[in-house]
Amino acid sequence: MSGSILVFIEQASGEPQKSGLVALEAARQIQAKWGNGSISTLCLGAGAKGAAEAMLQYGVAKALYSEEASFSQYRAIAYEAAFLKGMESVGATVGIAAATTTGKDFLPRCGVQLDAGQASDIIAVNDDGSLRRPMYAGDVLADVEITSEKKLVTVRTSAFAAAEPTATSGTSEELNGVAVGENAGEITSFEASGGDRPELTEADIVVSGGRALQSEENFEKYIFPLADALGAAVGASRAAVDSGYAPNDWQVGQTGKIVAPNLYVAVGISGAIQHLAGMKDSKTIVAINKDPEAPIYEVADFGLVADLYEAVPELTEKVKAAKAG
Amino acid sequence: MKILVPVKRVPDYEAKIRVNSEKNGIVTDGIKWIVNPFDEIAVEEAIKIRDGGGAEEVVVVGIGPEDSVTQLRYGMAMGADRGILVKHDGYVDSDLASRVLAEVYKKGEYGLIIMGKQSIDSDANQTSQLLAERLNLPQACFASKVELSDGKAIVTREVDGGLETIAVSTPCVISTDLRLNEPRYASLPGIMKAKKKPMEELTLADLGVEDSTKVRILRMNPPAERSAGRKVEDVAALLAALQNEAKVL
Numbered sequence: 001m002s003g004s005i006l007v008f009i010e011q012a013s014g015e016p017q018k019s020g021l022v023a024l025e026a027a028r029q030i031q032a033k034w035g036n037g038s039i040s041t042l043c044l045g046a047g048a049k050g051a052a053e054a055m056l057q058y059g060v061a062k063a064l065y066s067e068e069a070s071f072s073q074y075r076a077i078a079y080e081a082a083f084l085k086g087m088e089s090v091g092a093t094v095g096i097a098a099a100t101t102t103g104k105d106f107l108p109r110c111g112v113q114l115d116a117g118q119a120s121d122i123i124a125v126n127d128d129g130s131l132r133r134p135m136y137a138g139d140v141l142a143d144v145e146i147t148s149e150k151k152l153v154t155v156r157t158s159a160f161a162a163a164e165p166t167a168t169s170g171t172s173e174e175l176n177g178v179a180v181g182e183n184a185g186e187i188t189s190f191e192a193s194g195g196d197r198p199e200l201t202e203a204d205i206v207v208s209g210g211r212a213l214q215s216e217e218n219f220e221k222y223i224f225p226l227a228d229a230l231g232a233a234v235g236a237s238r239a240a241v242d243s244g245y246a247p248n249d250w251q252v253g254q255t256g257k258i259v260a261p262n263l264y265v266a267v268g269i270s271g272a273i274q275h276l277a278g279m280k281d282s283k284t285i286v287a288i289n290k291d292p293e294a295p296i297y298e299v300a301d302f303g304l305v306a307d308l309y310e311a312v313p314e315l316t317e318k319v320k321a322a323k324a325g
Numbered sequence: 326m327k328i329l330v331p332v333k334r335v336p337d338y339e340a341k342i343r344v345n346s347e348k349n350g351i352v353t354d355g356i357k358w359i360v361n362p363f364d365e366i367a368v369e370e371a372i373k374i375r376d377g378g379g380a381e382e383v384v385v386v387g388i389g390p391e392d393s394v395t396q397l398r399y400g401m402a403m404g405a406d407r408g409i410l411v412k413h414d415g416y417v418d419s420d421l422a423s424r425v426l427a428e429v430y431k432k433g434e435y436g437l438i439i440m441g442k443q444s445i446d447s448d449a450n451q452t453s454q455l456l457a458e459r460l461n462l463p464q465a466c467f468a469s470k471v472e473l474s475d476g477k478a479i480v481t482r483e484v485d486g487g488l489e490t491i492a493v494s495t496p497c498v499i500s501t502d503l504r505l506n507e508p509r510y511a512s513l514p515g516i517m518k519a520k521k522k523p524m525e526e527l528t529l530a531d532l533g534v535e536d537s538t539k540v541r542i543l544r545m546n547p548p549a550e551r552s553a554g555r556k557v558e559d560v561a562a563l564l565a566a567l568q569n570e571a572k573v574l
Contacts, residue, residue, distance in 0.1 A: 137342075139547075142546075249488075286567070
């Protein structure tokens with residue numbers, strides 16, 4: 001029988017984040033195929049104890065946590081050390097994290113110490129136990145097998161549902177004795193790009209703007225009101241980010257965020273391959289673009305060929321009226 | 326100080342990639358090969374550091390078949406000083422790439438590694454982190470700004486929720502994100518000069534690296550095609566479609 005699975009759960013103020021529950025769902029599917037003994041979780045940073053206790057309702061064997069100061073801010077070397085210690089303490093042979101900028105950053109490092117291969121950004125667990133992951137901006141879906149004894153996996157957060165609570169059975173346990181190397185570095189500042197809108201990868205509706213918006217001011221004037229009327233997160237194409245109209249962490253695409261909301265509204269976005277890679281699994285796609293030949297229409301359920309500067313304010317008003325009525 | 330910049334040969338990002346009939350690779354006929362765009366950003370950053378007096382030499386290194394020389398020459402045409410090609414015709418996963426690059430690093434006296442955060446073919450986003458761990462170095466991944474001073478790299482990172490700035494000691498591994506810089510085009514004189522710059526060829530055996538991988542691709546599948554929907558007349562029709570057909574409002 002294979003060893004157990006350790007899942008890294010990101011938490012904020014004692015709340016497990018959705019990305020972690022998605023990773024847990026993937027872990028359950030992997031356990032069913034690979035026959036791993038049990039699933040445990042690890043939460044780090046201030047509030048980790050509360051988050052670990054919250055994880056117990058998901059039927060995990062051990063909910064590990066550490067609130068030590070070295071984990072109060074994310075640093076790859078510190079989180080790597082904690083995850084390796086956690087895997088050792090629960091006898092894990094499989095380590096799983098969501099493919100967020102945190103999971104992507106620290107998990108590969110663990111592979112060197114564990115002599116483990118890693119499947120990145122998986123979107124499915126196949127019947128034969130192989131893992132499906134996109135390559136070439138999603139033009140290829142590869143079924144891969146990790147051939148090393150120990151295995152690491154990062155999970156695309158838009159590809160699995162969040163795990164549902166099950167029976168409470170395990171225990172929470174503080175993770176002690178993690179030695180963090182002196183070269184872990186120091187976080188000197190953090191500039192949040194957020195605001196009050198939903199998180200892009202967790203939002204039910206996303207409104208994205210492209211190069212046709214022409215300026216940061218137009219993002220504020222046209223995209224924000226529509227997003228707020230819909231209760232949506234705001235995204236952007238790479239072209240819009242490159243042109244400085246929107247911050248990078250709004251970027252939807254192969255090299256940015258991968259989203260699959262119920263409704264994706266692409267405004268002034270032509271639909272380059274790398275953008276489609278980030279949103280084509282959305283349930284319903286709307287495109288508003290004045291070029292009737294734009295490739296975005298090849299994936300859009302509903303296309304409106306129109307000048308965005310007229311159509312978007314009109315849509316915003318109509319959505320508001322519909323919601324009010 | 327010398328800067329090592331790994332450069333990968335990948336299909337053009339505008340190419341439509343198709344799975345071959347054996348389902349074990351992609352159709353390469355007619356594909357234009359380019360420098361992985363994130364690696365191009367890495368070359369640009371390294372050149373800027375050198376030209377600002379922060380380094381003496383920029384060395385580009387590639388792993389792959391003989392043809393990969395073209396991409397190394399492109400890096401040198403941009404301004405890198407010399408190239409190293411580790412010739413290998415077989416499949417390379419992130420683990421193997423990191424083992425090769427670690428040995429190349431140890432053979433020179435490098436003070437910094439700058440590389441792309443991911444290659445746009447395998448999209449794994451692992452090699453820089455693996456390399457950093459293998460060399461016991463700090464890392465600063467997804468960089469949008471890099472400053473070097475007093476044995477430290479001050480790097481702004483593009484992370485979920487904002488921009489984080491981390492100070493790590495050098496040597497370190499920096500992986501590049503899109504907004505770090507605008508890579509220059511290789512000029513004609515640059516291309517001519519690049520032809521005369523030194524190019525070293527090595528094999529896995531020269532580096533003492535075992536030819537093995539940890540992730541095997543069993544098969545490749547094309548994605549499900551999403552069928553195009555329809556065009557709607559006006560905003561009112563769009564709203565009606567969202568309410569009555571898609572039922573998302």
